[in-house]
Amino acid sequence: MTLTAPEHTAAAPQTPPAPEVPAREAYRDLLAQLMPGNERLVCLDSDTGLFNGVDFATATDRYLNLGIAEQNLMGVAAAMARDGRIPFVNTMAAFASSRAVEAVKLDIALNNLPVRIMATHAGLSAGHLGSTHHCLEDLAAMRLLPNLTVLVPADATQVREMIHQTSRIAGPVYFRMGRHATPALPETAPPLSVGRAQKLRTGQDLLLVATGPHPVALALEAADDLDRHGITATVLNMHTIKPFDTPGLLAAAQGIRGVITIEEHWRSGGLGSLTAETLSGTIHPPQVTRIGVADHFVSGNGNQQHLLEQAGITKDAVLSAAWQFMR
Numbered sequence: 001m002t003l004t005a006p007e008h009t010a011a012a013p014q015t016p017p018a019p020e021v022p023a024r025e026a027y028r029d030l031l032a033q034l035m036p037g038n039e040r041l042v043c044l045d046s047d048t049g050l051f052n053g054v055d056f057a058t059a060t061d062r063y064l065n066l067g068i069a070e071q072n073l074m075g076v077a078a079a080m081a082r083d084g085r086i087p088f089v090n091t092m093a094a095f096a097s098s099r100a101v102e103a104v105k106l107d108i109a110l111n112n113l114p115v116r117i118m119a120t121h122a123g124l125s126a127g128h129l130g131s132t133h134h135c136l137e138d139l140a141a142m143r144l145l146p147n148l149t150v151l152v153p154a155d156a157t158q159v160r161e162m163i164h165q166t167s168r169i170a171g172p173v174y175f176r177m178g179r180h181a182t183p184a185l186p187e188t189a190p191p192l193s194v195g196r197a198q199k200l201r202t203g204q205d206l207l208l209v210a211t212g213p214h215p216v217a218l219a220l221e222a223a224d225d226l227d228r229h230g231i232t233a234t235v236l237n238m239h240t241i242k243p244f245d246t247p248g249l250l251a252a253a254q255g256i257r258g259v260i261t262i263e264e265h266w267r268s269g270g271l272g273s274l275t276a277e278t279l280s281g282t283i284h285p286p287q288v289t290r291i292g293v294a295d296h297f298v299s300g301n302g303n304q305q306h307l308l309e310q311a312g313i314t315k316d317a318v319l320s321a322a323w324q325f326m327r
Helices: 023-037 057-062 070-082 093-099 101-109 138-143 156-168 213-227 246-252 271-279 304-310 315-326
Strands: 041-045 063-065 086-092 116-120 149-151 173-176 198-201 206-211 233-237 240-242 258-266 288-293
Touching: 023 041, 023 057, 023 116, 023 156, 041 057, 041 070, 057 063, 070 086, 070 093, 070 101, 086 093, 093 101, 093 116, 093 138, 138 149, 138 173, 138 240, 138 258, 138 271, 149 156, 156 173, 198 213, 206 213, 206 246, 206 271, 206 315, 213 233, 213 258, 213 315, 233 246, 246 271, 258 271, 258 315, 271 288, 288 315
Parallel strands: 041 063, 041 086, 086 116, 116 173, 149 173, 206 233, 206 258, 258 288
Antiparallel strands: 149 240, 198 233
């Protein structure tokens, strides 16, 4: 049967989920709660303002603002980790993954130290500050470093759960967070487990693989629209970029017509590349369409939603790719 895309898809009106607090604020509040009860925990800030007015109670002396000096920040974190501490390093993703990447590589990853790099304003969430603060390269940079766990929570609840689960990881962890509040995942979502893909929906025709709050939301919305036309899609929230859930991806890709990846990142190097690399090792790899930012800088200033649309990271882009596979 040949399927053709409808010229106009009339989606049933839905009430969007209520936004939670931003993931970065959820992390901040949880850390402030945990530090008084665990003397190993240290918060190292880079003058971001996120912790202004936060009450650390008896742990106040373990909050240190090192100023806008991200390379030094990573070096200090490594030294404190070597001395038995667990530093939570707070900085913008654009600086953690580019300006300070040598220190992350040589001081932290090489020595496999328990530093938690809490990278905020990732993707296009700092769009109001222009291209200098866009971060579209961090997944590519960080997933290449040995010993480093790379996580992308899809909402505030997930960042809280990830912090608890990674307390058992002896090496470094990179957390990728945005700036604003985002919709919570559906209440029916299965429990999060670091290192395993979260299957949010099961289908037979297509596989949508997404990472990050907005891409995951787009994947779910697109799957709903496709379902109304008799097309079913599996939706995976790939919240763990490293270690990547290769068995989970391969199992979900069995028998489908195509794979669509969605990410707030350059198409090269991130989730799309990782998915294609993984599937290329199979006997009959499915075709992969990558939705992300093309090989150019996103010009101009604007809010995150405007820049996502400008970059083509939209539900319509997902649906267009889906209809191409179904034809």
